[in-house]
Ligand SMILES: C=C(OP(=O)(O)O)C(=O)O
């Protein structure tokens with residue numbers, strides 16, 4: 142039986158199936174006479190859940206570090222959250238219903254609210270609420286949540302979904318992989334699987350219902366393929382793939398402390414995209430040479446009010462100090478499009494990706510928020526090698542306005558006697574075709590460019606980056622995109638400036654040879670892509686890739702370009 146899902150964490154697993162089925166938690170509405178006793182029963186279930194979560198958090202801390210443990214600190218906060226838990230108590234008191242029923246109703250309301258948000262990060266918070274409320278419900282209903290820490294033989298866990306608390310309990314020694322019905326590459330369990338380096342496949346639709354505990358299963362966490370009860374030949378094929386994967390990992394590890402140099406001696410800069418200061422650990426573990434994109438909007442999306450200057454200062458300082466003098470490109474608030482802030486209500490837009498977003502808001506109606514961020518950044522600048530980058534710049538006057546606001550804040554800080562670094566480069570994202578086409582003019586004023594291919598491809602191909610129906614048009618290797626990229630790089634070099642890329646294309650192993658040939662200076666990607674990229678670059682001759690890129694620019698289709706690259710790498 143074969144299943145095809147989404148590869149969420151690389152690696153090969155061969156083991157017996159452990160079916161993880163959570164107990165059915167279906168409270169039935171009952172009338173309550175002793176309201177105080179019912180609330181006491183609820184509070185006791187919260188206490189028990191708290192004890193369990195603290196144990197799971199400590200386990201996660203020991204095995205996976207602070208960032209992952211923080212997921213459970215967030216769950217513990219949710220347990221103590223008056224808005225959530227008092228709503229349950231109020232329902233018990235006012236409607237005289239059992240607390241398990243009240244909890245289910247309140248949790249469902251919050252989950253529906255979060256799941257309905259037009260924002261993946263917020264939708265994933267719904268999973269956290271489900272996790273916390275199920276734990277309390279299980280205690281109220283006298284059911285047991287399966288204890289994964291008891292697994293003592295090699296297994297692949299098959300589940301509908303793995304909650305973050307399930308994932309934190311996994312013992313790498315016995316859990317060789319997991320395969321789930323639902324989930325995507327950015328769901329919490331997938332992120333945790335990657336940091337634990339446990340192979341994972343998600344989005345397999347109905348695997349849980351189709352398999353039996355104890356069956357043999359093989360899976361590939363890169364391709365997303367899962368085979369239940371494989372033939373002897375298939376097992377052999379997977380055994381070979383597992384050996385090859387381990388050899389590849391050992392080989393890549395050798396590149397961790399190496400410089401990034403092509404076979405013909407050209408240095409390239411290999412840096413990482415991050416969303417929070419916690420991501421620094423991953424950069425260091427993977428030999429990253431700095432931060433090429435710090436998406437600061439996560440600081441804003443994590444909060445219920447805009448983060449204060451001091452909070453932002455602490456976050457920026459932590460990243461700059463964590464990178465110890467290596468370059469850190471911080472992008473100013475890029476909100477709008479698919480990223481919304483609950484405390485910034487904006488009118489509905491027909492085309493949010495073409496609407497009032499990012500810098501357009503920061504130099505428009507939200508100058509206060511922008512100035513606070515600029516002050517925090519400038520104050521933090523003395524703690525490392527800071528570069529500031531503006532998102533979604535479309536016309537030159539926008540770049541000038543943003544830079545002027547930055548200089549005003551700098552002057553104000555200096556007047557207050559607060560130190561600011563004198564060597565902050567100020568650059569911009571290249572993600573809108575208009576600015577990309579006019580890159581020669583922007584290059585006179587910006588210190589650097591970073592190409593945001595995620596948006597640039599969408600805007601150039603007129604294909605929404607999130608719409609499956611037009612995903613065939615979302616073509617990073619299309620010669621039209623390569624020409625736009627070339628124009629940006631050449632324009633920056635003509636002014637003695639540099640160009641990086643922080644869209645997903647920068648870490649794509651098919652795109653890298655072309656980007657090296659086009660003269661890209663800096664490649665910014667998720668930390669786990671750094672070592673494979675460095676290894677590939679070490680095998681490429683820049684001179685040869687220049688010729689390959691030259692040919693690609695003259696081609697008509699993306700397919701021809703891919704074939705050209707594949708042949709060049711043979
Ligand atoms: C890096 C980019 O920014 P984001 O994905 O945050 O829009 C991009 O558009 O390529």
Ligand SMILES: [Mg+2]
Pocket residue numbers: 572593595596
């Ligand atoms: Mg973008």
